[in-house]
Amino acid sequence: xxxxxxxxxxxxxxxxxxxxxxxxxxxxxxxxPLGVLLYVTRPGQILAQPLTNRVLGxxxxxxxxxxxxxxxxxxxxxxxxxxxxxxGTNAAAVPLTIAAIPFVARLVEGALNEVPPGLVEAAQSxxxxxxxxxxxxxxxxxxxxxxxxxxxxxxxxxxYSAMAxxxxxxxxxxxGIRYGYNRFNPTIMLITVVILVVLVQGFQMLGDYLVRxxxxx
Amino acid sequence: MITLDNVSKTYGTGEQAIHALKPVHLHVPQGAIHGxxxxxxxxxxxxxRCVNLLERPTxxxxxxDGEELTAxxxxxxxxxxxxxxxxxxxxxxxxxxxxxxxxxxxxxxMGVAKREIRERVxxxxxxxxxxxxxxxxxxxxxxxxxxxxxxxxxxxxRPKVLLCDEATSAxxxxxxxxxxxxxxxxxxxxxxxxxxxxxxxxxxxxxxxRVSLISAGELVEEADxxxxxxxxxxxxxxxxxxxxxxLEPPQALVDRLAAQPGDDTHPVVRLAFTGDSVSxxxxxRLARDCNIxxxxxxxxxxxxxxxxxxxxxxxxxxxxxxxxxxxxxxxxHDLQVEVLGHVQRDA
Numbered sequence: 001x002x003x004x005x006x007x008x009x010x011x012x013x014x015x016x017x018x019x020x021x022x023x024x025x026x027x028x029x030x031x032x033p034l035g036v037l038l039y040v041t042r043p044g045q046i047l048a049q050p051l052t053n054r055v056l057g058x059x060x061x062x063x064x065x066x067x068x069x070x071x072x073x074x075x076x077x078x079x080x081x082x083x084x085x086x087x088g089t090n091a092a093a094v095p096l097t098i099a100a101i102p103f104v105a106r107l108v109e110g111a112l113n114e115v116p117p118g119l120v121e122a123a124q125s126x127x128x129x130x131x132x133x134x135x136x137x138x139x140x141x142x143x144x145x146x147x148x149x150x151x152x153x154x155x156x157x158x159x160y161s162a163m164a165x166x167x168x169x170x171x172x173x174x175x176g177i178r179y180g181y182n183r184f185n186p187t188i189m190l191i192t193v194v195i196l197v198v199l200v201q202g203f204q205m206l207g208d209y210l211v212r213x214x215x216x217x
Numbered sequence: 218m219i220t221l222d223n224v225s226k227t228y229g230t231g232e233q234a235i236h237a238l239k240p241v242h243l244h245v246p247q248g249a250i251h252g253x254x255x256x257x258x259x260x261x262x263x264x265x266r267c268v269n270l271l272e273r274p275t276x277x278x279x280x281x282d283g284e285e286l287t288a289x290x291x292x293x294x295x296x297x298x299x300x301x302x303x304x305x306x307x308x309x310x311x312x313x314x315x316x317x318x319x320x321x322x323x324x325x326x327m328g329v330a331k332r333e334i335r336e337r338v339x340x341x342x343x344x345x346x347x348x349x350x351x352x353x354x355x356x357x358x359x360x361x362x363x364x365x366x367x368x369x370x371x372x373x374x375r376p377k378v379l380l381c382d383e384a385t386s387a388x389x390x391x392x393x394x395x396x397x398x399x400x401x402x403x404x405x406x407x408x409x410x411x412x413x414x415x416x417x418x419x420x421x422x423x424x425x426x427r428v429s430l431i432s433a434g435e436l437v438e439e440a441d442x443x444x445x446x447x448x449x450x451x452x453x454x455x456x457x458x459x460x461x462x463x464l465e466p467p468q469a470l471v472d473r474l475a476a477q478p479g480d481d482t483h484p485v486v487r488l489a490f491t492g493d494s495v496s497x498x499x500x501x502r503l504a505r506d507c508n509i510x511x512x513x514x515x516x517x518x519x520x521x522x523x524x525x526x527x528x529x530x531x532x533x534x535x536x537x538x539x540x541x542x543x544x545x546x547x548x549x550h551d552l553q554v555e556v557l558g559h560v561q562r563d564a
Contacts, residue, residue, distance in 0.1 A: 122309035126323040127298030216354035
């Protein structure tokens with residue numbers, strides 16, 4: 001294989017990692033708080049706000065229900081306003097992030113739901129404020145579940161990022177389509193798939209390791 | 218120290234309303250161990266959760282240490298809760314924290330400095346016998362050890378009141394006893410006022426000074442523990458006591474018991490000896506003075522803290538007029554007589 005080809009593969013791999021990292025980090029930074037909000041505003045919860053909860057739930061569901069490829073195209077004006085361009089890795093990272101936020105939020109909400117209600121009650125009996133309950137009880141106790149959710153998100157982002165080629169985002173999926181499929185180069189196709197498999201395996205193993213380390217149950 | 222004034226709790230409204238707690242009055246003086254006993258669903262949990270307002274009462278006022286909790290805003294209530302500890306049936310320890318960090322939690326919530334936290338937590342681990350478990354996680358502990366951690370945690374904020382919500386119900390009898398001893402120890406050493414709810418008479422018998430009986434959301438009886446175990450005033454109280462003492466007539470006898478005396482029947486009585494009657498040789502006097510035979514079917518003696526309670530199920534054998542005389546004789550003494558029924562002679 002030519003060194004130009006190798007360079008192409010390396011570049012595509014870095015592009016994929018870049019898109020996943022940027023969208024993953026921002027989605028975690030916004031999705032975790034949204035997930036917490038979705039949980040604590042539920043009726044009967046520590047900051048019960050049924051109306052807020054309903055609205056957040058609907059917004060989250062809308063975000064979750066739009067197919068990624070449609071979302072990517074639909075928000076092009078927004079993407080352009082935000083990053084100044086509608087093509088490239090940065091432009092691809094915007095829809096990836098938008099898609100991942102509600103995804104993370106629901107997974108976090110689910111993880112928090114696994115925390116036994118007795119623990120919250122115990123903290124309340126000690127005079128904990130809602131903020132203290134979130135930071136000292138809910139998040140630490142749900143840490144394993146949240147890491148599991150973030151791992152799932154990263155893996156999903158790797159696969160979604162393959163669609164980023166549609167907006168000229170680059171990355172491994174794009175490489176596989178352009179060189180492997182359109183130019184009938186099965187070697188390239190195979191290599192991109194193998195790299196994607198290795199990436200997914202790697203992130204999954206890392207996630208599992210972090211869950212094990214944080215789990216004292 | 219704890220006063221519930223006309224406190225009630227109703228869930229829902231209108232037709233579907235569930236009155237979990239009818240208006241109750243309860244006063245627990247400083248340093249007392251007060252037990253509330255009742256069957257499941259009687260409203261015990263609601264009652265104890267109303268004390269620290271985990272459950273906000275529908276009506277009434279709650280006072281703890283002279284402060285009306287029901288009148289406080291959220292921030293003041295949280296401060297007041299620092300002066301109350303609570304332990305639970307399922308311990309409710311944070312699995313993500315070590316024993317030390319669990320006990321430190323209430324102090325962190327209060328904003329106590331790290332160094333002072335260490336100075337306050339270590340002695341509590343000593344007190345509860347957990348010094349060597351300091352860095353373990355709850356999952357590595359037994360049920361009894363977990364409850365010890367929960368007790369240490371409840372004491373960390375130096376509360377004046379400890380609320381125990383079925384604290385020993387998930388533990389085996391041996392462990393229950395050791396936890397009760399610890400609670401008693403704390404009550405004596407720290408002068409802590411303890412309110413506990415339970416469905417186990419053993420718990421009440423072992424550590425409580427006073428006891429309230431709760432049924433269908435109402436406190437139906439309240440007494441010193443000695444009195445409750447020797448002379449419960451309500452039917453439910455007697456049922457609890459009999460179940461605890463396991464002094465029920467044998468089934469074969471029950472099947473033969475008739476409610477009304479017949480031509481040729483003997484009364485079967487349950488006698489509870491308390492106070493002076495415990496040490497009086499009543500049965501032999503009965504046989505001698507009334508000229509009847511007494512057949513003892515079951516008997517046992519229990520000591521309830523500083524009191525002694527004797528119980529007996531006996532058949533009074535003799536002519537009808539003699540046994541009537543015997544019953545009158547028994548009732549004239551310091552003991553409780555309950556006629557369980559009548560059995561046919563030589564049946």
